[in-house]
Each structure stands twice: as C-alpha cells, then as structure tokens.
Amino acid sequence: MTFYKTRKDLLYLAIFALVIVAMPLWLKPFGAGYPDLMQRFMIFGVFAIGFNILFGMTGYLSFGHAAFLGAGSYAAVWSFKLLSLNPIPALLFAMVVGGVFAALVGVVSLRRSGIYFSILTLAFAQMSYSLAYSVLMPITHGDSGLQLANTDPRVLDRLFGADGTLPNLFGLSMHGMYGFYFCALILLACFYFSMRLDNSPFGMALRAIKSNQTRMSYTGFNTKPYARTAFIISGMYAGLAGGMLAVTDPLAGAERMQWTASGEVVLMTILGGAGTLLGPFIGAVIIKYFENIFSAFSDAKLNEIFAFLPDGLQDFIVMIVSPFVGEGWHLTLGIMFMLIVIFLPGGIMEGCRRVMKNLRRRSSEHPTRRSQLKPAE
Amino acid sequence: MSQPVLDVSDVDKNFGGLRALSNINLQIKQGTTHAIIGPNGAGKSTLLNVCIGRLPPDRGAVIFNSDVITGRQPHEINQMGVVRVFQTPAIFPDLSVKQNVMLPAFAKRDGAFRLNMMQAVADQRQLESEAEHWLEDVGLLSHQHQLVGSLSRGDKRRLELAMGLIQKPRLLLLDEPTAGMSRHDTNTTIELLKKIKLRGMTEVIIEHDMHVVFSLADRISVLAQGQIIAEGTPEEIRGNPKVQEAYLGGTQV
Missing domain, CATH: 3.40.50.300 (P-loop containing nucleotide triphosphate hydrolases)
Structure with missing residues (x-):
C-alpha cells in the first residue's frame, strides 16, 4: 500500500519534472521561453509552494511572507560578498536566515490564530521593511540596495583562486539557461519535499490543525510546535526563494519585503488552489507570466494593435484598455483574482477537477441517456 | 481497597x-x-x-x-x-475516515510533539494497519477512504469511538x-464496550x-x-x- 503510494508519487514527480525541463520548448509559442522569465517562474514557484505548507495545509494565513524572502536575498548577497560567488553556500545561508527569522517571528505571531495572526505577520513584515531603510542600513544599504563590488573580500574564492564577477556554479554562469536549470532542480526538490510532507502523518497533523485545532489538543497533540514547525519550514522555503533571486540577479533591495510582495504570494496560492500541491506553482507561473505580458504594453503598442479600427473607435478602445496594462496591470490581476475567488473558490486546480469530472460523467452518461430517450421516441 | x-x-x-x-x-x-x-x-x-x-x-x-x-x-x-469521546462528533472534516483514526494513533506514538521528521514523514504503514484494525471493530472499514463529511451522524459517532479506542486509554x-444510532448499532456498540471492558x-x-x-x-x-x-x-x-x-x-x- 505504502509502496504503491510512493510509486505513484514518483510517477507524479517524473511527469512534473518532464514538464519543467521541457519548459523552454513549450513556452516559446507563448513568448515566455527565455531564461530570465522562466527563472522567475521557478523562484516564485518555490516561494508559493512553501507558502502553501503554511496556508494551504496548516491554515495560517501569513501576510508577511515577503519579509523572509527579502531576508533570504540579503543573506545570499552577503554570502557572495564575504564567502564566495558559488550559489550553494549562498542558498544554504539564505535558508538558515529565512528559517531563523521565521522562528523568531513565529514565537510571537503564532500565539494568535486567524485574522490576528495575519495582522501580526503583516506588522512584522512592514517593520522589517522600515528597518531595512533605517536602523539596518549597514546591512541592507537602504535605497541603493545591496550590490556586489570588486572590493568584496570573498574569502573562499580568494583561497581557491576562483574568479569572476557574477554568481557562478564552478564556472557555470547563473544568468542564462544554466541558471534556469539550476533553479528548476531546486524547484523539483522543493516540490518533492512538500509532496512527501503532505502524505506523511506530519502533514496529516497539519491538515487536522487547519480543520479543528481545539479538537487536536483533546487528541493528545500539542498543536503549537506543529504550527511553529510549519511556519519555519515555510520561512525556509521563502528564504531559499529569496536566495535564488539573488543568485540569478545579485542585487537585494528592501522593496522585496513590502506588503505588496507578501500579498502577491497569497494571490498565487489562492489563484492556483490553496492546499493542493501543484496549484501554488501554477498560480505563480500565471501571475508572473501575465505580469510580464501585460506590464510590457504601452499606449503606443496598443495603438499599433488596434490600428485596423476606424480612428475614433481606435482611440476609444485604447483609452479603455490602457488602464489595465503597463503600470496598471495590477488592475487586470485584481479582476482575475476576483473572478477566481467568486466562481472557483478552490482555484485553478478545482477548475481542472470540475472539468475532469464533467468529462467523465458525460462519457459515462452518454449511452444511458440515449437508451432512456429511445422509448420516448 | x-x-x-x-x-x-x-x-x-x-x-x-x-x-x-x-x-x-x-x-x-x-x-x-x-x-x-x-x-x-x-x-x-x-x-x-x-x-x-x-x-x-x-x-x-x-x-x-x-x-x-x-x-x-x-x-x-x-x-x-484520559480520552474523551465527544457527544457532538468533533472530527476532522478535511481528512478521510482512516486518516481521522490514524491521527490519534500518531499522537499516541510520537507524544504531544516530537520533531522526528524522518519517521514522521516516512512511516505510515504501522499507523494504517492499526487504524484498519479499529475501524473493523466499529464496523467502518468499508468506509475508510471516504471523507468524513459524507458520513451519517451515527457513523460519525462510531468513528469518534474508534478515534478514542485506538489510543488505548x-x-x-x-x-x-449511542445518541443518534439505530437500535441495531446501539447494541453493537454496547457489545463493543463490554468487550473493551473485559480487557480491563x-x-x-x-x-x-x-x-x-x-x-x-x-x-x-x-x-x-x-x-x-x-x-x-x-x-x-x-x-x-x-x-x-x-x-x-x-x-x-
């Protein structure tokens, strides 16, 4: 039974891996087959999968997850500056910092649940954001952001005589396609871990906390450490994602900690389907894709697209559409999000399930319906 | 005395x-x-x-x-x-019948909290067989893969009982x-409780x-x-x- 389940898991993982690795091929027709964007799919996929462990499985809605992402970025850049341009120590350091930061925030905010928990995490994230611009200036370099410089010590690189000016994995540049495959590997590892977690008794305990925390304590569970562990794991995922951002583009700024970034991961998770394994990743891909597409449109480009229309109509349409693209693409995102929440509360994954169910029912109902109709004729 | x-x-x-x-x-x-x-x-x-x-x-x-x-x-x-079986079924609606029973067994095995990720993540066969054993005793084995939301009230009560018993209180x-159970189910439950009592x-x-x-x-x-x-x-x-x-x-x- 268990063996069978693991095999099914592996099959699931293999298919997922195939889809990911083939991304450059099948994303090309959508105009998204270039490494920079695909890296972002991977990175925010990791972020959303980690967020889902806390929100989707355990039922704690954190509104401050970007703080861990930002902390991870700073940690990774500092590792580049002080230790080495190799991404591996940077990512490890980013995960540790994300986890420790989450542990500290968790001690306070997990004392409450529901909306109070959300507000506490939001407060912490905004506090980190302001601190990054004031007291923590020596660490964050405030407005200008934390950047690499040729004068950095890079102790390990100097020791082993490695050179280069950008993060590289033993000479492989982390900027282009290699960077994408590196990120994809991390995403697959993260996905596999969250899948195992979900199928385990530990994951079962998390889901039980989500549905009835009070009853849990009468079942003999001390629920607080479970929630705290989920929070720390989720913080480590966020730290890792932040580290990956720094690996692909070695610059860390405080705007990554702002509440809009925290809100974005909530949107990704809900859009894809909170509590499902694949949903958060799909949500991350969709949001990053549309951000890329819609925010690239300018008024000039719109005029070009609608040029086939008569002059008056063209101006009119462009006037209506332009607030939804470019800088205003968040408006489109908002509308998309509202539609999903109202019509598909379970996100895109629920949509898929409904379609599958409908197809199955139609194919099984078809013959019976015909036989029922015949006597009436 | x-x-x-x-x-x-x-x-x-x-x-x-x-x-x-x-x-x-x-x-x-x-x-x-x-x-x-x-x-x-x-x-x-x-x-x-x-x-x-x-x-x-x-x-x-x-x-x-x-x-x-x-x-x-x-x-x-x-x-x-000390284990209590609740009057209004307080079960976990997001989980299946079997998982609802596995959960208290997990609590029993690992205590209130033990961070033993490897065992907590990997091993569930032992919990599963334990859960199946108790589900059979309360007569719910055939429902084990259902989500508990779809159970009748009487079945939820029996599930509650299995959740209590698996902890060997x-x-x-x-x-x-037995509130909300048919006469037949009530008698089955009485027999079950008598059997458990014989074990001390x-x-x-x-x-x-x-x-x-x-x-x-x-x-x-x-x-x-x-x-x-x-x-x-x-x-x-x-x-x-x-x-x-x-x-x-x-x-x-």
Whole structure:
C-alpha cells in the first residue's frame, strides 16, 4: 500500500519534472521561453509552494511572507560578498536566515490564530521593511540596495583562486539557461519535499490543525510546535526563494519585503488552489507570466494593435484598455483574482477537477441517456 | 481497597451566576464502568469538560492515578491516558475516515510533539494497519477512504469511538456514545464496550438511553442541578424514589 503510494508519487514527480525541463520548448509559442522569465517562474514557484505548507495545509494565513524572502536575498548577497560567488553556500545561508527569522517571528505571531495572526505577520513584515531603510542600513544599504563590488573580500574564492564577477556554479554562469536549470532542480526538490510532507502523518497533523485545532489538543497533540514547525519550514522555503533571486540577479533591495510582495504570494496560492500541491506553482507561473505580458504594453503598442479600427473607435478602445496594462496591470490581476475567488473558490486546480469530472460523467452518461430517450421516441 | 483511577474531589464550577457543578465528589475504580445520568442541563458534560482540562474548576481538584490533573493542558491530560469521546462528533472534516483514526494513533506514538521528521514523514504503514484494525471493530472499514463529511451522524459517532479506542486509554470518558444510532448499532456498540471492558478498561459513560446504562454500568451516579443526588449499583438506583422523581419520571424502567 505504502509502496504503491510512493510509486505513484514518483510517477507524479517524473511527469512534473518532464514538464519543467521541457519548459523552454513549450513556452516559446507563448513568448515566455527565455531564461530570465522562466527563472522567475521557478523562484516564485518555490516561494508559493512553501507558502502553501503554511496556508494551504496548516491554515495560517501569513501576510508577511515577503519579509523572509527579502531576508533570504540579503543573506545570499552577503554570502557572495564575504564567502564566495558559488550559489550553494549562498542558498544554504539564505535558508538558515529565512528559517531563523521565521522562528523568531513565529514565537510571537503564532500565539494568535486567524485574522490576528495575519495582522501580526503583516506588522512584522512592514517593520522589517522600515528597518531595512533605517536602523539596518549597514546591512541592507537602504535605497541603493545591496550590490556586489570588486572590493568584496570573498574569502573562499580568494583561497581557491576562483574568479569572476557574477554568481557562478564552478564556472557555470547563473544568468542564462544554466541558471534556469539550476533553479528548476531546486524547484523539483522543493516540490518533492512538500509532496512527501503532505502524505506523511506530519502533514496529516497539519491538515487536522487547519480543520479543528481545539479538537487536536483533546487528541493528545500539542498543536503549537506543529504550527511553529510549519511556519519555519515555510520561512525556509521563502528564504531559499529569496536566495535564488539573488543568485540569478545579485542585487537585494528592501522593496522585496513590502506588503505588496507578501500579498502577491497569497494571490498565487489562492489563484492556483490553496492546499493542493501543484496549484501554488501554477498560480505563480500565471501571475508572473501575465505580469510580464501585460506590464510590457504601452499606449503606443496598443495603438499599433488596434490600428485596423476606424480612428475614433481606435482611440476609444485604447483609452479603455490602457488602464489595465503597463503600470496598471495590477488592475487586470485584481479582476482575475476576483473572478477566481467568486466562481472557483478552490482555484485553478478545482477548475481542472470540475472539468475532469464533467468529462467523465458525460462519457459515462452518454449511452444511458440515449437508451432512456429511445422509448420516448 | 485500591486507589481510585479517577478521583473528583469537591469540584465547583460556576458560569456567571449559574452554579453548574457544586461540591462534586466522585471516585471511579479500576476496571469498572461508571454511568452518570441526569436530566438535560444537570452538569454532566461540564463534569467531563473539567476532567479533560477544557474547563478549569472554580474549586476542588481532579486526581487521575494519584496525579492532580487540574490546571494541566488538555493534550497533557490526553497523553496521560484520559480520552474523551465527544457527544457532538468533533472530527476532522478535511481528512478521510482512516486518516481521522490514524491521527490519534500518531499522537499516541510520537507524544504531544516530537520533531522526528524522518519517521514522521516516512512511516505510515504501522499507523494504517492499526487504524484498519479499529475501524473493523466499529464496523467502518468499508468506509475508510471516504471523507468524513459524507458520513451519517451515527457513523460519525462510531468513528469518534474508534478515534478514542485506538489510543488505548486508561480511562475512557464517553459522552452519549449511542445518541443518534439505530437500535441495531446501539447494541453493537454496547457489545463493543463490554468487550473493551473485559480487557480491563475503566469507563465513565454519560447516557440518556437507560437500556445502554443498565446493560453496561457497574455503578451509577445521578446528577441533578449540579449535584450528585444519588449513587449506587444499578439496582439501588432503580429503586431509589428520589431518582425516580428527578429523572426517571416515576415510570419503572
């Protein structure tokens, strides 16, 4: 039974891996087959999968997850500056910092649940954001952001005589396609871990906390450490994602900690389907894709697209559409999000399930319906 | 005379001006089934809530195997071996029937919390077979993969029972275990509880169904308006005029 389940898991993982690795091929027709964007799919996929462990499985809605992402970025850049341009120590350091930061925030905010928990995490994230611009200036370099410089010590690189000016994995540049495959590997590892977690008794305990925390304590569970562990794991995922951002583009700024970034991961998770394994990743891909597409449109480009229309109509349409693209693409995102929440509360994954169910029912109902109709004729 | 398993001494509990429990003294001996009966609002469920740490008593103490358990956290009390089966099924709607039963077994195996990621993540076969065993006992094995939301009320009660039993409690508190069940299911549950009792389990049972009470109980306490008005063997209670007036309504049972 268990063996069978693991095999099914592996099959699931293999298919997922195939889809990911083939991304450059099948994303090309959508105009998204270039490494920079695909890296972002991977990175925010990791972020959303980690967020889902806390929100989707355990039922704690954190509104401050970007703080861990930002902390991870700073940690990774500092590792580049002080230790080495190799991404591996940077990512490890980013995960540790994300986890420790989450542990500290968790001690306070997990004392409450529901909306109070959300507000506490939001407060912490905004506090980190302001601190990054004031007291923590020596660490964050405030407005200008934390950047690499040729004068950095890079102790390990100097020791082993490695050179280069950008993060590289033993000479492989982390900027282009290699960077994408590196990120994809991390995403697959993260996905596999969250899948195992979900199928385990530990994951079962998390889901039980989500549905009835009070009853849990009468079942003999001390629920607080479970929630705290989920929070720390989720913080480590966020730290890792932040580290990956720094690996692909070695610059860390405080705007990554702002509440809009925290809100974005909530949107990704809900859009894809909170509590499902694949949903958060799909949500991350969709949001990053549309951000890329819609925010690239300018008024000039719109005029070009609608040029086939008569002059008056063209101006009119462009006037209506332009607030939804470019800088205003968040408006489109908002509308998309509202539609999903109202019509598909379970996100895109629920949509898929409904379609599958409908197809199955139609194919099984078809013959019976015909036989029922015949006597009436 | 051996030490009682559960010793409730001088417990008071008020809700605002309402005196829910007043001066309750109750001793429950090892291996016995003790029924608590009484009209609605007599304080039966409040008494159980005090025992499992859900409500702190205003006065008095609850002693379990010579450990004072008043003031302890609910999960600590559960880990000591006091398990309650709830009246309104309090199960986990997002999980399947089997997972609902595996969960208490997981709590039993790993304690209130043990960060043993490798075992917690990898191994579930042992929990599964344990869960299947108990589901068979309560007759729910064929439903094991269903989500619990789709179960009938009676089936939910039996699931609750399995969730309690899988923890192999030292003291089982049953809050109307057969409410909402058909006569047939009630009798099956009585048989199951008798079987468990033979293994030496101590049970406290709250019940309105006198058929259940008189088939299971060794001793009965009658609670009315927060006070114990009578205690004795089933025969003594049946013959007690005070009880008949307060609860049994004068009719012969």
